[in-house]
Amino acid sequence: MWRYILKRLLQAVICILGVSVIIFMLARLTGDPALLMAPFGSPVEVILALREKWGLDLPIIVQYWRFISNAVQGDLGLSLRFGTPVITLWLDRLPNTMLLAGVSFAIATVAGVFGGVTSSVKPGGWFDKLGKTVAFLGISVPVFLTAIVLIIIFSVNLRWLPVYGTGTWQHLIMPAFALAWASSAGQLRLTRSAMLDVLDAEYIKMARVKGVPEYKVIAKHALKNASIPIITMAALQFMVLFSGTVIIEFIFAWPGIGWLAVEGARNRDFPVVQACALMTSVLFITINLAVDILYAYIDPRIKYQ
Amino acid sequence: MKIGSSSRVTRYASWPRIRKSLKGAPWFPLVILVLFLVVGVFGRHLAPHDPLNINVEIRLLPPFFMEGGSLQYLLGTDHLGRDVLSRLIVGTGVSLQVSLVVIAVAASIGALVAIVAGYLGGWVDTILMRLVDIIMSMPWIIIALVFAAVVGAGVRNIIIILSIFAWPGYARVLRGEVLRIKQGDFVRLAVVAGAGKARIMLRHIFPNIVNTLVVISTLQVGSIILAEAGLSFIGVGVPPPQPAWGAMAANGVTYIFTQWWLALLPGVAIVLVVMSTNLLGDWLRIRLDPKFRQL
Numbered sequence: 001m002w003r004y005i006l007k008r009l010l011q012a013v014i015c016i017l018g019v020s021v022i023i024f025m026l027a028r029l030t031g032d033p034a035l036l037m038a039p040f041g042s043p044v045e046v047i048l049a050l051r052e053k054w055g056l057d058l059p060i061i062v063q064y065w066r067f068i069s070n071a072v073q074g075d076l077g078l079s080l081r082f083g084t085p086v087i088t089l090w091l092d093r094l095p096n097t098m099l100l101a102g103v104s105f106a107i108a109t110v111a112g113v114f115g116g117v118t119s120s121v122k123p124g125g126w127f128d129k130l131g132k133t134v135a136f137l138g139i140s141v142p143v144f145l146t147a148i149v150l151i152i153i154f155s156v157n158l159r160w161l162p163v164y165g166t167g168t169w170q171h172l173i174m175p176a177f178a179l180a181w182a183s184s185a186g187q188l189r190l191t192r193s194a195m196l197d198v199l200d201a202e203y204i205k206m207a208r209v210k211g212v213p214e215y216k217v218i219a220k221h222a223l224k225n226a227s228i229p230i231i232t233m234a235a236l237q238f239m240v241l242f243s244g245t246v247i248i249e250f251i252f253a254w255p256g257i258g259w260l261a262v263e264g265a266r267n268r269d270f271p272v273v274q275a276c277a278l279m280t281s282v283l284f285i286t287i288n289l290a291v292d293i294l295y296a297y298i299d300p301r302i303k304y305q
Numbered sequence: 306m307k308i309g310s311s312s313r314v315t316r317y318a319s320w321p322r323i324r325k326s327l328k329g330a331p332w333f334p335l336v337i338l339v340l341f342l343v344v345g346v347f348g349r350h351l352a353p354h355d356p357l358n359i360n361v362e363i364r365l366l367p368p369f370f371m372e373g374g375s376l377q378y379l380l381g382t383d384h385l386g387r388d389v390l391s392r393l394i395v396g397t398g399v400s401l402q403v404s405l406v407v408i409a410v411a412a413s414i415g416a417l418v419a420i421v422a423g424y425l426g427g428w429v430d431t432i433l434m435r436l437v438d439i440i441m442s443m444p445w446i447i448i449a450l451v452f453a454a455v456v457g458a459g460v461r462n463i464i465i466i467l468s469i470f471a472w473p474g475y476a477r478v479l480r481g482e483v484l485r486i487k488q489g490d491f492v493r494l495a496v497v498a499g500a501g502k503a504r505i506m507l508r509h510i511f512p513n514i515v516n517t518l519v520v521i522s523t524l525q526v527g528s529i530i531l532a533e534a535g536l537s538f539i540g541v542g543v544p545p546p547q548p549a550w551g552a553m554a555a556n557g558v559t560y561i562f563t564q565w566w567l568a569l570l571p572g573v574a575i576v577l578v579v580m581s582t583n584l585l586g587d588w589l590r591i592r593l594d595p596k597f598r599q600l
Contacts, residue, residue, distance in 0.1 A: 014435065015439050022443070023448075027455065029456060036455060137580075139527075139583065141572075142534050143535070144534075144535065149572075151558075155562075156565055243447075265450040265451075265541055266540055274451055276447050280447055
């Protein structure tokens with residue numbers, strides 16, 4: 001067990017290092033990060049001073065070491081636009097994104113698992129057909145179009161919900177649903193196929209023969225055994241959903257990490273975008289690690305591998 | 306038997322076979338995709354107006370089926386008076402170009418990595434698959450923003466960034482296939498016969514993953530188009546004034562309370578194409594390999 005956790009931990013650290021190398025190299029694509037980091041239109045002296053300050057004349061390995069050791073201490077530079085440390089900006093916006101992603105993940109998981117289980121109980125039935133169609137549309141419709149259609153219906157025509165901003169629960173409804181649809185589609189498809197595999201098993205027949213009520217067979221005997229692929233998929237879907245928040249936050253002016261990153265890129269506020277990329281990758285890797293460790297508890301077979 | 310008649314026999318035999326293999330083909334998606342291809346390639350010649358021509362006097366005209374619309378501008382005009390239909394038609398080219406190039410690059414790299422990693426195994430496999438893990442654990446859309454902040458927006462940059470994030474998916478699925486194929490008797494026999502590693506990978510393993518490669522590629526076209534539209538939507542895709550579907554939708558959002566169709570029309574174009582590639586991909590998957598259930 002500990003061996004497994006240790007191994008996964010090591011892999012996560014390697015992953016984070018790899019991501020940091022890639023992001024570090026991206027900043028050096030144009031050759032001179034001082035031009036990116038200096039406020040737009042700075043005089044040559046300022047840029048030269050920055051080069052000196054960051055040691056951009058040093059060997060690349062030394063530069064990387066500085067970058068990574070500063071990052072570990074929470075120093076990812078200052079925003080060119082706001083002049084504040086980018087790490088505080090990121091941390092300020094994190095709760096908003098987590099709220100949006102969390103609510104919409106909850107909607108997607110409940111809808112996806114419920115839809116998947118109900119579809120699998122009667123394959124080919126009307127609910128299965130409906131679920132298939134809804135899921136198919138979910139993966140084919142761009143997330144911004146869902147948002148646009150929701151805005152046209154609920155804000156423009158019915159005038160029920162506010163379009164922009166944050167603050168009340170009404171502000172959360174449209175962004176959360178627009179985000180949830182696409183990932184609930186993935187969860188529904190996977191839950192359905194995992195359930196169909198399990199429902200074929202001998203122990204399900206055994207349970208039925210024994211006279212266990214059907215709802216108990218489905219909820220307890222089948223769903224519990226189908227839960228491992230479902231949890232894997234849920235973790236993957238969380239990442240997809242988190243990427244989707246970038247577009248959704250941009251449409252609904254939701255003050256989260258995604259909007260911060262988009263505004264940063266549009267204003268060429270490089271330190272902000274870089275910090276968003278690095279911190280969000282670290283967050284992803286940590287979530288993945290947590291899910292993998294969770295498996296070991298759910299599925300005892302993993303411990304002995 | 307004469308040579309002439311034998312060739313006629315094969316022709317007779319082949320037509321029903323083609324028809325049989327196309328049985329149940331999704332016709333509607335195929336028609337849409339052929340249209341997508343033709344409009345994408347010849348868009349500039351098909352557009353009724355110049356997509357960049359600004360004429361503020363006729364700005365924000367509604368489509369022809371609405372009150373105040375005209376048949377001259379079938380789908381109306383945008384906030385600068387540019388013809389929406391022409392911009393949609395020319396914008397098709399961007400989606401087509403990006404999706405085809407990205408698929409070609411990602412499929413080549415992905416297949417190469419999968420074959421090398423899967424067949425050779427050992428440390429080569431470990432390193433390559435760790436790289437796949439690293440790339441797959443990065444938020445692609447934010448990395449695309451970093452890239453745009455460094456080198457600026459543009460079609461070429463979108464192609465680069467989407468290719469970087471598309472190949473690991475191929476590598477992961479195809480490597481599984483390679484591991485299975487590697488165990489086949491024909492590969493062992495080739496080894497015994499003295500075939501080199503490169504020859505086995507190219508002549509014995511590669512042909513066996515082509516089906517899977519085609520299926521993944523078809524299913525990927527949709528997600529690449531969605532990704533490109535998403536990037537254009539948040540303003541790091543094709544730079545204005547060049548038309549792109551995502552950017553047109555983003556522009557339309559500003560006018561959503563009065564001219565709602567501006568945001569909706571590009572979205573409909575995207576949905577039609579993505580849905581068609583997904584339907585075709587699903588059909589191909591079942592046609593080419595009923596056992597293939599990944600993705």
